[in-house]
Amino acid sequence: MIPLFILLLLQISASPAASGSVDATFLQCLSKQTNQPAQVSKLVYAQSNPSYSSVLRAYIRNARFNTSSTPKPVLIVTPTDETQVQAAVICAKNIGIQLKIRSGGHDYEGVSYISNVPFIMLDMSNLRTINVNIQEQSAWVSAGATLGELYYRIWEKSKVHGFPGGVCPTVGVGGHLGGGGYGNMLRKHGLTVDHVLDAKIVDANGKILDKNSMGEDLFWAIRGGGAASFGVVIAYKIALVPVPEKVTVFRVEKYLEENATDIVYKWQHVAPTVDENLFMRMLVQPVSSKTKKGEKTIRITIIAQFLGKADELITLLNKEFPELGLKKGDVLEKDWIGSVLWWGIKDNNTTPNWLLDRHPDTADFTRRKSDYVQQPISKDGLEFIWKRMIKLGKTGLVFNPYGGKMSQIPASATPFPHRAGNLFKIQYSVNWEEPGYELDKNYTTQIRKLHHYLTPFVSKNPRSAYLNYRDLDIGINHQGKKSYAEGQVFGAKYFNANFDRLVKVKTAVDPDNFFRNQQSIPTLPKKA
Numbered sequence: 001m002i003p004l005f006i007l008l009l010l011q012i013s014a015s016p017a018a019s020g021s022v023d024a025t026f027l028q029c030l031s032k033q034t035n036q037p038a039q040v041s042k043l044v045y046a047q048s049n050p051s052y053s054s055v056l057r058a059y060i061r062n063a064r065f066n067t068s069s070t071p072k073p074v075l076i077v078t079p080t081d082e083t084q085v086q087a088a089v090i091c092a093k094n095i096g097i098q099l100k101i102r103s104g105g106h107d108y109e110g111v112s113y114i115s116n117v118p119f120i121m122l123d124m125s126n127l128r129t130i131n132v133n134i135q136e137q138s139a140w141v142s143a144g145a146t147l148g149e150l151y152y153r154i155w156e157k158s159k160v161h162g163f164p165g166g167v168c169p170t171v172g173v174g175g176h177l178g179g180g181g182y183g184n185m186l187r188k189h190g191l192t193v194d195h196v197l198d199a200k201i202v203d204a205n206g207k208i209l210d211k212n213s214m215g216e217d218l219f220w221a222i223r224g225g226g227a228a229s230f231g232v233v234i235a236y237k238i239a240l241v242p243v244p245e246k247v248t249v250f251r252v253e254k255y256l257e258e259n260a261t262d263i264v265y266k267w268q269h270v271a272p273t274v275d276e277n278l279f280m281r282m283l284v285q286p287v288s289s290k291t292k293k294g295e296k297t298i299r300i301t302i303i304a305q306f307l308g309k310a311d312e313l314i315t316l317l318n319k320e321f322p323e324l325g326l327k328k329g330d331v332l333e334k335d336w337i338g339s340v341l342w343w344g345i346k347d348n349n350t351t352p353n354w355l356l357d358r359h360p361d362t363a364d365f366t367r368r369k370s371d372y373v374q375q376p377i378s379k380d381g382l383e384f385i386w387k388r389m390i391k392l393g394k395t396g397l398v399f400n401p402y403g404g405k406m407s408q409i410p411a412s413a414t415p416f417p418h419r420a421g422n423l424f425k426i427q428y429s430v431n432w433e434e435p436g437y438e439l440d441k442n443y444t445t446q447i448r449k450l451h452h453y454l455t456p457f458v459s460k461n462p463r464s465a466y467l468n469y470r471d472l473d474i475g476i477n478h479q480g481k482k483s484y485a486e487g488q489v490f491g492a493k494y495f496n497a498n499f500d501r502l503v504k505v506k507t508a509v510d511p512d513n514f515f516r517n518q519q520s521i522p523t524l525p526k527k528a
């Protein structure tokens, strides 16, 4: 059942002779580069180290990649300071082995810790300092910090500042900011990367660069172009945003029997255009019918955040979206950190300390895909989609409305191009709890089919996708002779017209293509 090429690879990477020699050469180089031979042995985990598998598993966030057949790093390096990151880059380059970079490990395809060629994994989780400066309304955040830790550290110093990052507190800063990042304040404040002021990275020569020394192009590329194609991010400096003392949240469910189709239809017109203080995410899921035993139906769930008071929100929605019938009893006022907790867990008794918990080594089996909707889908179209979803059985959709600040920022301001012209983003989502080849095949087929059925309703030429919702179905860079052509396939989807500039930056800063992965930016083809 395991493809032959993976078996062969496993034999290569697990063979003691091959990995043993990499271990020795790499350790020697690292000792020399860091001048800390005594420290080095504590930073590096070989496959024979009893802690190897717990260190590897600590930030695996998709159980699909937690199996014995998942390709594993020859070595894991866990730097505690930036000079050790420099040394790891230099030494991996010297011995000609691929280096993977992992911060929070949330990559949907495990690109930060899986490769089909022998590789070393750089685990950034020990680089997690956060320095919040309220006077400057900014913070330096190390790549290995989590969003939850960042929100907590801001809250410790101010109750009226926040940061427009993702809603899952265990997501890592390194991958999230490198790939764009958005959360429930995107209509008010734009993307996460719209708030990056400076960065510290280690480049392919092992040099530390900041915004000034890296230059405008590279600084542009690492704010959404996938930083892993360009270097190792040590830390980002971010701008905080003001948040009101009270924000309002709600969660409302409707079934098809309760006119959910009409509500979804109207949502497409309201959610992307309404007051930018309001973000209304919508989940669409096939579920068992409440009224007809044994039958399936569609349930929608609107989960929303309003940067303002409850009364104001109810007045606003009763005017703009009366179909929803929002009542006072449906909404909750919270301080901003309370809203972060509510989005994370929906439990009244959790305290902000929970945000410091990294919840290591737990995960469902998951598959994700993404799409952009640029024209409202008709009611007939929606009903067609519901029928397909009910038939498929388990794959859900999450609609994330755009508009507001998101669409006012030019598409070329950052590598993330999906701004004006997009009504909402769809995330396709299927989770399951049990291992096994049959289930994996079933749900993989399901999510691909649903993505196929939605073709008439979403962006075309290219059919766009969100880099931070990594999806290897849309193309893979095999790093061979066709690297540029392959890169163009997924690159046009993730970056639209910004792909060309990313290629130019890549060619200038990493001409030897040291920083590479399954979907890294290619260099320009060399002229014959």
Ligand SMILES: Cc1cc2nc3c(=O)[nH]c(=O)nc-3n(C[C@H](O)[C@H](O)[C@H](O)COP(=O)(O)OP(=O)(O)OC[C@H]3O[C@@H](n4cnc5c(N)ncnc54)[C@H](O)[C@@H]3O)c2cc1C
Binding pocket: 061, 100, 101, 102, 103, 104, 105, 106, 107, 108, 110, 111, 112, 124, 143, 144, 165, 166, 167, 168, 170, 171, 172, 173, 174, 175, 176, 178, 179, 180, 181, 182, 183, 226, 227, 228, 229, 231, 232, 233, 234, 468, 469, 517
């Ligand atoms: C449960 C869950 C919830 C999510 N919620 C949101 C959300 O609300 N909003 C949103 O926008 N996205 C969300 N995402 C997607 C998330 O933003 C991306 O998966 C992001 O890339 C994760 O960052 P990470 O550091 O945790 O991941 P990793 O797997 O560590 O890294 C992801 C990619 O970035 C690279 N990388 C990581 N660290 C560095 C570094 N220091 N320097 C250079 N390259 C690096 C990796 O090599 C890899 O290519 C969610 C994902 C999950 C699993």
Ligand SMILES: *[C@@H]1O[C@H](CO)[C@@H](O)[C@H](O)[C@H]1NC(C)=O
Binding pocket: 057, 060, 061, 062, 063, 066, 361, 362, 363, 364
């Ligand atoms: C990985 O599998 C082990 C059992 O082999 C389990 O204990 C652990 O929780 C799993 N971790 C994830 C992230 O799935």
Ligand SMILES: *[C@@H]1O[C@H](CO)[C@@H](O)[C@H](O)[C@H]1NC(C)=O
Binding pocket: 257, 258, 259
């Ligand atoms: C659904 O819409 C119909 C027609 O507009 C209306 O009569 C009915 O009351 C609605 N049902 C619910 C549960 O809102």
Ligand SMILES: *[C@@H]1O[C@H](CO)[C@@H](O)[C@H](O)[C@H]1NC(C)=O
Binding pocket: 332, 346, 347, 348
């Ligand atoms: C949380 O509090 C709200 C309002 O006080 C209440 O309606 C709700 O049932 C509570 N939820 C839980 C899970 O305790």
Ligand SMILES: *[C@@H]1O[C@H](CO)[C@@H](O)[C@H](O)[C@H]1NC(C)=O
Binding pocket: 392, 393, 394, 438, 439, 442, 443
């Ligand atoms: C595939 O998943 C669907 C939905 O959960 C289920 O109804 C079906 O029986 C599954 N098929 C197999 C072969 O597991």
